[in-house]
Amino acid sequence: MLSKELVAKSVEELAPLIKNKEISPVELTKAVIEQAEATQDKINSYMAIYKEEAMEEARKAEEEISNGIYRGMYHGIPMAVKDNIYMKDKVTTMSSKIHKDFVSDYDATVITKMKEAGIIFTGKLSMHEYAWGITNNNPHYGAVRNPWNLDKIPGGSSGGSGAAVAADATVATLGTDTAGSIRIPSSANGIVGLKQTFGRVSKYGVYPLAWTLDHVGPMTKTVKDAAGLLQVIAGFDSNDPTTVDVPVDNYLEQISGDVKGLVIGVNEEYFFNRVDSGIEKLVRAGIQKLVEQGAKVKEVKIPTLQYAEWAELVTSLSEASTIHHSDMLKRPEDFGNDIRMLFELGELPSAVDYLQAQQVRRQLKQDFQKAFEEVDILVAxxxxxxxxxxxxxxxxxxxxxxxxxxxxxxxxGPLNLTGLPALSVPCGIDQGLPVGMQFIGPAFKEGRILNAGYAFEQTNPMQGKRPSLLETV
Known part of the structure; x- marks a missing residue:
């Protein structure tokens, strides 16, 4: 198989080929690393490529599989991760100047779980400095570019992750999401991104941006790939007191593609207010495709959403500035201008502001809970x-x-404040750029939004369109 064909495949396509020994993890890893190197000067998605180690891990995976030890869907799959996720003895920069030489002496819990699943690590991916921004225009390491149009931002903060998956420079990846940092680049790059329920996945060994808003989650080519990767990383972790000890569902088993009778909530006042017309058209057409498969639509009210932006901003600014407070005092000039300004701003909210924001947050959670008594999911x-x-x-x-x-x-932001699961699935192209549709569910009901996302994905909203970069590399 040609390496171009190979790197374009999703995990759900590659896994059976690897399991049946039709392709080898060595061949796949080599092809992915070659693609990463070929696209790097154009999109700048990687911070570091682990060529030798990745090939070594690939040989080990091949040996295990040929000896009949197959660990599951992600065994032998090469992928890079966002550069705020710690790997033992590897530099983790947070794409910052201050941490440019930081080496962790332990693996993040998600890395440990991925290693157990037989995943091969090809490197670390660029991000907006300290995950505090949405453009990935990094002052220290250069901008990451969108593979659909190299003049455009890839979104952030997981911009390297989004661009790399779209450019076939990694088969799948992990991003982090504090105010959209998984879903923004997933939408901007035409891939699938899942911010799971707060407490579903351990953040131990992931450099924080804002403790009570941070999530770690999959960024993949398909909905089933995201479900499979969530399966790998989900679960309680005693090292992370914010994880919740509830059973992990079998997400892939919950994907049937059947949405007959599913009640889709639509909130007009907030989630369809001030939306660019091309995007709105695609999303409403996407909802219609689910209605044609037997879903129903019901309008819902979520009154506290009008205060959500303020509450999210006060919470994220306050928590992020606390984390970086001493570096701001000692070496402010080592931060990029954009994030330095945000950290300065974050010193302004009072304890009263912060606690009022948490009251809004509590009310918002109750409003969403009420909405989910009437509908199964929300789409926006x-x-x-x-x-x-x-x-x-x-x-x-x-x-x-x-x-x-x-x-x-x-x-x-509202989904980070409430901690509810949200999935972005590509829903079409507008002006040559991908558009995402967001599926929102009740807490710990990832299976429900994954199934609805899968049912929509099966209608082929992207019609086989691929980033323009792939025609030149």
Missing amino acids: PTLPVLPNDIGDDFADLNGEKVDLIDNIIRFM
Whole structure:
């Protein structure tokens, strides 16, 4: 099989080929690393490529599989991870200057679980500095570029992760999400991204941005790939007191593609307010495709959403600035200008502001809970605007120039505040750029949104379109 064909495949396609020894992890890993190297000067998605070690791990995986030891869907799959996830004896930079030489002496829990699943690590992926931004225009390591249009941002903070999956430079990856950092780049790069329920996946060994908002989750080519990767990383961890000890479902088994009778909630006032018309058209058409498969639509009210942006901002600013407080005092000039300003801003909210934000958060959770008594899932656009040009602070919303950050995190933050699971699935192309549709579910009901996302994915919303970069590499 040609390496171009090989790297374009999803995990759900590759796994049976590896299991049946039709392709070897060595051949696949070599092809993925070659693709990573071939695309690096164009999209700049990797911070480091672990060529020798990856090939060594691939040989080990091949040997195990040929001896009849097959560990499951992700055994022998090569992938890179976001550079804020610790790997023992490896540099983890957070794409920052301050941590450029930081080496962890232990593996993050998600890395330990991935190693047990037989995953091969090809390297670390670029991110917005300290995960505190949505453009991935990094002052220390250069901008990451969107494979669909190299002038555009890939979204952030997991921009390297989104771009690498879209460019076939990794088969799948993990990102982190504090105010949309998995879902934003997933939407912008035309891939699947899952922010699972808060407490479902351990954050031990993942450098924090804001303790009570951070999530670690899959970024993949298909919904089934995301379900399989969540299966690998989910579960209680005594090292992370925020994990919740509830049984891990078999996510792949919950994906039947049957949405007959599923009640889809639509919240017009917030999640369809001020959305670029091309995006709105695609998302509403996507909902219609589910209705054609037997789903029903019901409008729901979530009144506290009007205060969600404020509460998310106060919470994230306060927590992030606490984490970086001493470095801000000692070496402020070593931060990029954009995030230094945010850390300065984060010193301003008072304890009263922070605690009021937590009251809004509590009320918001209750509002969502009430909505889920009437509907099974909610569906919304992932982003209200398309990715803009690198270096531009404004996005285009129906011909009007609007603040990029405010708009791009509008539909993200409420799900970090509530900790509810949210899945972004590609729903089509507008002006040559991918658009994402967001599936939101009740706590710990990842299987439900994955199944709805899969049912939608089966309608072929992308119609086989691939990033323009892939035609030249």
